[in-house]
Amino acid sequence: xxxxxxxxxxxxxxxxxxxxxxxxxxxxxxxxxxxxxxxxxxxxxxxxxxxxxxxxxxxxxxxxxxxxxxxxxxxxxxxxxxxxxxxxxxxxxxxxxxxxxxxxxxxxxxxxxxxxxxxxxxxxxxxxxxxxxxxxxxxxxxxxxxxxxxxxxxxxxxxxxxxxxxxxxxxxxxxxxxxxxxxxxxxxxxxxxxxxxxxxxxxxxxxxxxxxxxxxxxxxxxxxxxxxxxxxxxxxxxxxxxxxxxxxxxxxxxxxxxxxxxxxxxxxxxxxxxxxxxxxxxxxxxxxxxxxxxxxxxxxxxxxxxxxxxxxxxxxxxxxxxxxxxxxxxxxxxxxxxxxxxxxxxxxxxxxxxxxxxxxxxxxxxxxxxxxxxxxxxxxxxxxxxxxxxxxxxxxxxxxxxxxxxxxxxxxxxxxxxxxxxxxxxxxxxxxxxxxxxxxxxxxxxxxxxxxxxxxxxxxxxxxxxxxxxxxxxxxxxxxxxxxxxxxxxxxxxxxxxxxxxxxxxxxxxxxxxxxxxxxxxxxxxxxxxxxxxxxxxxxxxxxxxxxxxxxxxxxxxxxxxxxxxxxxxxxxxxxxxxxxxxxxxxxxxxxxxxxxxxxxxxxxxxxxxxxxxxxxxxxxxxxxxxxxxxxxx
Amino acid sequence: xxxxxxxxxxxxxxxxxxxxxxxxxxxxxxxxxxxxxxxxxxxxxxxxxxxxxxxxxxxxxxxxxxxxxxxxxxxxxxxxxxxxxxxxxxxxxxxxxxxxxxxxxxxxxxxxxxxxxxxxxxxxxxxxxxxxxxxxxxxxxxxxxxxxxxxxxxxxxxxxxxxxxxxxxxxxxxxxxxxxxxxxxxxxxxxxxxxxxxxxxxxxxxxxxxxxxxxxxxxxxxxxxxxxxxxxxxxxxxxxxxxxxxxxxxxxxxxxxxxxxxxxxxxxxxxxxxxxxxxxxxxxxxxxxxxxxxxxxxxxxxxxxxxxxxxxxxxxxxxxxxxxxxxxxxxxxxxxxxxxxxxxxx
Numbered sequence: 001x002x003x004x005x006x007x008x009x010x011x012x013x014x015x016x017x018x019x020x021x022x023x024x025x026x027x028x029x030x031x032x033x034x035x036x037x038x039x040x041x042x043x044x045x046x047x048x049x050x051x052x053x054x055x056x057x058x059x060x061x062x063x064x065x066x067x068x069x070x071x072x073x074x075x076x077x078x079x080x081x082x083x084x085x086x087x088x089x090x091x092x093x094x095x096x097x098x099x100x101x102x103x104x105x106x107x108x109x110x111x112x113x114x115x116x117x118x119x120x121x122x123x124x125x126x127x128x129x130x131x132x133x134x135x136x137x138x139x140x141x142x143x144x145x146x147x148x149x150x151x152x153x154x155x156x157x158x159x160x161x162x163x164x165x166x167x168x169x170x171x172x173x174x175x176x177x178x179x180x181x182x183x184x185x186x187x188x189x190x191x192x193x194x195x196x197x198x199x200x201x202x203x204x205x206x207x208x209x210x211x212x213x214x215x216x217x218x219x220x221x222x223x224x225x226x227x228x229x230x231x232x233x234x235x236x237x238x239x240x241x242x243x244x245x246x247x248x249x250x251x252x253x254x255x256x257x258x259x260x261x262x263x264x265x266x267x268x269x270x271x272x273x274x275x276x277x278x279x280x281x282x283x284x285x286x287x288x289x290x291x292x293x294x295x296x297x298x299x300x301x302x303x304x305x306x307x308x309x310x311x312x313x314x315x316x317x318x319x320x321x322x323x324x325x326x327x328x329x330x331x332x333x334x335x336x337x338x339x340x341x342x343x344x345x346x347x348x349x350x351x352x353x354x355x356x357x358x359x360x361x362x363x364x365x366x367x368x369x370x371x372x373x374x375x376x377x378x379x380x381x382x383x384x385x386x387x388x389x390x391x392x393x394x395x396x397x398x399x400x401x402x403x404x405x406x407x408x409x410x411x412x413x414x415x416x417x418x419x420x421x422x423x424x425x426x427x428x429x430x431x432x433x434x435x436x437x438x439x440x441x442x443x444x445x446x447x448x449x450x451x452x453x454x455x456x457x458x459x460x461x462x463x464x465x466x467x468x469x470x471x472x473x474x475x476x477x478x479x480x481x482x483x484x485x486x487x488x489x490x491x492x493x494x495x496x497x498x499x500x501x502x503x504x505x506x507x508x509x510x511x512x513x514x515x516x517x518x519x520x521x522x523x524x525x526x527x528x529x530x531x532x533x534x535x536x537x538x539x540x541x542x543x544x545x546x547x548x549x550x551x552x553x554x555x556x557x558x559x560x561x562x563x564x565x566x567x568x569x570x571x572x573x574x575x576x577x578x579x580x581x582x583x584x585x586x587x588x589x590x591x592x593x594x595x596x597x598x599x600x601x602x603x604x605x606x607x608x609x610x611x612x613x614x615x616x617x618x619x620x621x622x623x624x625x626x627x628x629x630x631x632x633x634x
Numbered sequence: 635x636x637x638x639x640x641x642x643x644x645x646x647x648x649x650x651x652x653x654x655x656x657x658x659x660x661x662x663x664x665x666x667x668x669x670x671x672x673x674x675x676x677x678x679x680x681x682x683x684x685x686x687x688x689x690x691x692x693x694x695x696x697x698x699x700x701x702x703x704x705x706x707x708x709x710x711x712x713x714x715x716x717x718x719x720x721x722x723x724x725x726x727x728x729x730x731x732x733x734x735x736x737x738x739x740x741x742x743x744x745x746x747x748x749x750x751x752x753x754x755x756x757x758x759x760x761x762x763x764x765x766x767x768x769x770x771x772x773x774x775x776x777x778x779x780x781x782x783x784x785x786x787x788x789x790x791x792x793x794x795x796x797x798x799x800x801x802x803x804x805x806x807x808x809x810x811x812x813x814x815x816x817x818x819x820x821x822x823x824x825x826x827x828x829x830x831x832x833x834x835x836x837x838x839x840x841x842x843x844x845x846x847x848x849x850x851x852x853x854x855x856x857x858x859x860x861x862x863x864x865x866x867x868x869x870x871x872x873x874x875x876x877x878x879x880x881x882x883x884x885x886x887x888x889x890x891x892x893x894x895x896x897x898x899x900x901x902x903x904x905x906x907x908x909x910x911x912x913x914x915x916x917x918x919x920x921x922x923x924x925x926x927x928x929x930x931x932x933x934x935x936x937x938x939x940x941x942x943x944x945x946x947x948x949x950x951x952x953x954x955x956x957x958x959x960x961x962x963x964x965x966x967x968x969x970x971x972x973x974x975x976x977x978x979x980x
Contacts, residue, residue: 202767208772253717
């Protein structure tokens with residue numbers, strides 16, 4: 001409207017100005033708002049707003065107070081300091097609020113080699129039913145992207161992990177949750193799914209978009225259907241292995257682009273709570289980095305009559321002492337993450353830091369500051385460990401400086417590390433580019449107990465395994481597995497799947513050997529960098545390891561998160577999963593510059609040879625009289 | 635008298651203001667786009683091609699800073715430099731020596747990475763012919779009112795661009811892909827920037843309307859890299875993109891810089907090669923095209939005074955009491971993780 005008024009506006013203004021002049025002679029105020037109103041008549045005049053400001057402010061204040069009072073009652077009920085398992089119906093609004101709960105914790109464990117292991121766990125519990133026909137539409141703390149994935153693909157359990165580096169069991173002990181290098185995805189589908197393979201492929205594609213990873217390379221050539229490993233970790237009665245799929249991509253890189261969407265799934269994001277420590281420049285400058293997402297249905301309370309969905313996001317990282325560039329052994333939150341903590345996530349019901357001080361009962365090994373009176377004991381990985389606890393929901397934890405930087409200074413470094421009871425290695429033996437041997441070594445370091453171990457091997461089709469050469473030996477003698485399942489590979493369709501249940505004798509090394517032959521791929525099947533080699537995924541070793549202390553088989557409530565991941569059914573042993581290294585094998589690789597050279601050479605030879613032959617056969621020589629010159633002889 | 639001078643000043647201000655309004659309104663209706671997309675591709679693999687990844691990431695950074703959200707950017711990086719084991723500072727990609735500017739940042743979303751960056755995937759993204767289960771972040775969901783920025787970098791030659799050391803895309807294929815996009819009305823205007831050796835050969839064969847193209851070097855010339863970093867050990871950026879980044883750092887979402895200034899980026903004295911551009915297929919005059927028409931995502935807002943009544947669309951669902959009835963039926967339990975006897979008798 002202002003556009004076509006512009007032409008005759010200046011004279012109009014002059015008239016206005018004259019009127020203004022007359023007004024100013026009578027009053028003192030200069031109404032600047034007059035010409036503004038002519039130009040843009042959508043804005044209300046300032047004078048009116050100024051007059052009403054004080055009134056409005058009072059009204060607004062009153063409104064703000066009213067909402068505060070409402071919020072206070074709901075907040076007091078929801079965020080209580082006791083360990084309530086299910087939050088109550090808190091807000092009397094007209095829409096039903098989803099009942100969800102968020103907990104976060106960080107466990108810091110100093111390792112014997114001087115490195116330090118930090119494990120973050122973020123858990124969102126939500127009592128809802130994704131399998132109902134009417135779609136869930138109100139999301140609270142549970143991320144919507146994952147909720148839609150669960151309901152659309154009828155997922156019962158989903159476990160996905162991205163790892164960079166290899167976990168050194170002999171130097172670092174056992175991790176809380178192990179994961180193989182690269183990407184690993186395993187899913188249990190609901191029994192209502194009719195086409196499991198098609199759903200699996202679509203699910204891998206969707207997850208590749210969510211996590212910015214190339215999971216779309218998961219297809220039938222690297223997917224297996226284990227028959228005994230990977231039992232569901234959540235509740236439920238269905239264990240038909242037709243609904244289970246497992247795939248691993250050992251070549252997958254993990255970098256900030258995978259961490260970014262992972263952080264966005266957290267309720268508080270990276271703004272508050274423990275997630276402010278997750279800075280990629282520090283996390284990827286480490287010896288081991290692993291991030292994972294685990295979704296499964298769990299018991300809502302100790303009675304276990306209703307199920308609620310649990311989303312666990314875990315992040316494990318091991319920082320190297322020498323990489324950080326300091327001589328003396330000293331670790332702090334600031335040194336590890338280049339950040340300190342200032343507040344807990346307001347949406348979290350519990351937010352704690354656990355520092356493992358089992359090797360430091362009197363403070364003789366290292367000194368922990370700021371001092372904390374809270375101590376907690378938990379049985380994790382079959383051992384009773386003592387932890388110093390910092391509760392971030394208490395304001396007193398942050399002290400007068402309003403920030404928490406946990407500092408550990410070492411005085412002496414004595415003591416031996418407890419040897420891990422189960423440990424595995426894997427390597428390729430042989431020479432040349434035609435045949436080879438895969439050796440898998442499993443160590444049982446328990447002095448007198450033997451325990452069963454389930455080995456899962458998934459080998460790509462281009463390594464043709466000869467199962468008749470499979471040998472399992474312990475202490476030099478043959479050790480016959482009590483269960484073997486082998487599914488042969490099909491070229492370009494299916495990989496090999498080998499599952500064996502082996503009893504490991506005490507204090508021994510069990511060696512599994514199998515020979516293979518390398519296949520020649522079609523020239524289009526090579527990657528752009530074929531001389532790097534081809535990866536074979538890690539073996540998975542699932543086992544029930546004897547525990548040093550009795551485990552609690554009752555409800556998992558009121559226990560720290562890191563000790564409640566694997567459900568425990570018996571007191572004397574705990575379940576553990578160990579991954580071996582991935583293998584890198586060279587396949588016979590053609591020289592890709594050769595086709596051009598061959599074409600040139602062949603064409604030259606053909607041209608020269610055929611041309612000469614043709615000339616020889618068809619060219620005739622004729623003697624010609626030299627023609628007399630134009631000048632005639634007289 | 636002072637009042638008169640004051641009024642005179644006010645009237646002159648108003649005149650200027652009027653003229654400005656006319657100008658703004660004119661520009662409001664000149665560019666016909668409503669949304670912006672960007673497709674940024676780095677086609678080189680291996681550590682010594684660090685500079686190509688840094689090129690792409692610096693354009694990504696500028697484009698994000700000027701307003702295009704991640705959901706509208708398709709970023710394709712053929713190799714991972716940030717978390718490469720040869721990188722002395724992991725999770726960083728620097729564009730200036732002495733590690734001044736980390737273009738990788740903390741909030742990056744790479745849509746196609748590693749082996750996924752192929753000629754086929756690139757052409758499928760452009761033409762929209764993707765398998766049905768492709769996630770949204772990997773699709774170019776542009777419409778006929780979208781302005782698209784396409785940036786390619788890598789190793790190239792006369793008429794081709796090399797993808798990952800194993801395949802090539804030719805200028806004819808690229809021109810045909812753009813024609814497909816035009817026929818399917820997948821763009822309103824398209825800006826194509828290429829930073830490779832002999833880059834001008836890639837836009838020679840375009841024939842669809844509303845295309846503007848920039849290249850870092852003419853046919854027969856090589857694009858050169860800018861500066862190596864002794865700490866990292868490789869060249870960090872190419873010259874053309876380095877000066878392009880410098881130019882873009884001065885642009886903010888409301889700036890009025892036009893395309894003619896973009897054509898002057900990196901003259902022969904700085905670039906050693908001669909950058910070229912092509913505007914004959916473009917319908918508007920490049921002097922009136924803003925840089926933010928392609929690099930930014932300026933939202934045009936229309937203020938209205940009408941009030942709209944929002945009726946509550948969502949019907950309130952109560953929790954079903956039948957769910958409580960099922961409580962007494964079954965008790966759930968966790969499965970045994972390693973049921974040895976079960977497995978043996980399987």
